[in-house]
Amino acid sequence: MTVQELPGAAAYRPTPPPAWKPLTDPAPLLPDPEPYRVLGTDAAAHADPELLLRLYGELVRGRRYNTQATALTRQGRLAVYPSSTGQEACEVAAALVLEERDWLFPSYRDTLAAVARGLDPVDALTLLRGDRHTGYDPREHRIAPLCTPLATQLPHAVGLAHAARLKGDDVVALAMVGDGGTSEGDFHEALNFAAVWRAPVVFLVQNNGFAISVPLAKQTAAPSLAHKAVGYGMPGRLVDGNDAVAVHQVLGEAVARARRGGGPTLVEAVTYRMEAHTNADDATRYRGDSEVEAWRQHDPILLLERDLTGRGLLDEERIGTVREAAERMAAGLREQMNADPVLDPMDLFTHVYEQQTGQLREQAARLRDELEAEHDESGAEERR
């Protein structure tokens, strides 16, 4: 029996489906087709000279911090160092756009952002020296522990920002992740939660070209990482990650938007990892010198220095003063890192739980006995 043969078929009118419309208009969420730039454009003339000089000082200091930390790995003073050389504009701007009450969620490559935020460099480096997983009180500095598993700190930033909003506190969380981290499920879940909850979070993706050895083309088929924002219903911003002024401006706008209740923003900063993944990596296995050289011409310090000297805001003398300050920081870091950290092995059992379990008490006692025996033996040897 066909439809026409059905009784009353003549009167049959299909019910129209309920009207469909998009939940969010995607157009305003789309990133610009090209990374946003200030330096080298007309907009640079309008930038605040004081901010430019501050950024310059921080970039130079940051670069020196990076080279010093890498040197410390060669001297055996750091177990490993994932350098952010070439990415200082992102690191510094992320720190500078936040108020003291705001929170920073760094990845393992972002010790510089923590230092630029005011954390003692030695405390920032304990994870990589290998003496303490976290060398500072996160609540005191409002800097989450450096996160080694990829993108897992992003949902923490969302939860913290959400909690602050529920309590009525004016707090923004800025979470940092790399291009490789955007492939992780936690990246997706964090962005989705943030958008649904309208949490005051800013996600900063430093697209430095590589996840250890794997280039971006093998990581994503998206038009850009910033485009991913649209799928979550938040704006995506694409910025030149080596243009410190542009990064500072874009992140600042995203922070302001989050602060006034506008919800999260995804910022992709296009930059380049000038060093290998860490001191233990060999970048010559997966990329050529010419590529690195091309990026060297687009160095964040070079770009800013060129602009500032061109406008008469910076001269040789001033550059010398900034570099001297950076040298003093490096010398201080070197000196402090040359001292062996003092460690108490019994600490291993102290902070596993609020109250030690019976088995941890037993194990702590066993270790204490071993240490005492060791001490007695070395004492006896000395006497001989």
Add this chain to the structure above:
Amino acid sequence: MTTAAATAGERAGAVRPATMAQALGRALRDAMAEDPTVHVLGEDVGTLGGVFRVTDGLAKEFGDDRCTDTPLAEAGILGAAVGMAMYGLRPVVEMQFDAFAYPAFEQLVSHAAKMRNRTRGAMPLPITVRVPYGGGIGGVEHHSDSSEAYYMATPGLHVVMPATVEDAYGLLRQSIASDDPVVFLEPKRLYWSKAAWSAEAPAPVEPIGRAVVRRPGRSATLITYGPSLPVCMEAAEAAISEGWDLEVVDLRSLVPFDDETVAASVRRTGRAVVVHESSGFGGPGGEIAARVTERCFHHLEAPVLRVAGFDIPYPPPMQERHHLPGVDRVLDAVARLQWEAES
């Protein structure tokens, strides 16, 4: 009985039958009423009241911000809870089913479990992760796992398993009050078990980590927890006709593990069987048997035996009765405790 009716009855101080699900819901409600930092979040916990109705009424009473339906993403839920706890809240997360908690495993193991330690005590995370767990309810694939062995192998987590209505209330209150992360394993098949109980006069609850002797006995000790407790109690009754007077110890938590109560019982009886639903190989029973042997070797008349789920993926519901340790399997193990020497 609706929750509202139960609540009214409890308010009148009446001791009447309550289900474990109701006692758990009441524990959440009381914790939220007492402490404004307690937040419940998970899938379907708001309007629906959870697929097992444990969170029924909480969103209505405390609002969506205190009892929140989240997007469907377990790592995101637990990861957000970590951030909320970092800011001073006390999140109680519901993982809808045991096997659906696995996406959150990294957040649990790498962050929730380690945050106190990695910050040297500066940032403990008071998170309770409620997991409806175990089989016996005819659930299709991925709805009946016993995942406690994964959790107990992770330093930094507490692993708590209530087996009675009274403990469901008391242990959940204790878990929420704990400043450490707790994996709170709710035996699904006991959700509808009933006991005379009043939330107005709940029995005093000991801190997490104390096992309890549910049935004193002289012949042998059954060491168990969660969904296997009723099985062991039934086995102990059935054993009387065989001439065995079995002691039943309910662990109540795997972490912390109450060595004292367990060892004291086995020293008295000289024989022990560990009973749980989780697979035997690499399961909690191996750890428990080793701990008992280390502490009670000279009191043991027989090797410590284990009655556990088979070492197979959880079977389809029409086959699950063959997998789950039942009374007969427990009694068979008791029979193998080398009684020959006694006669």
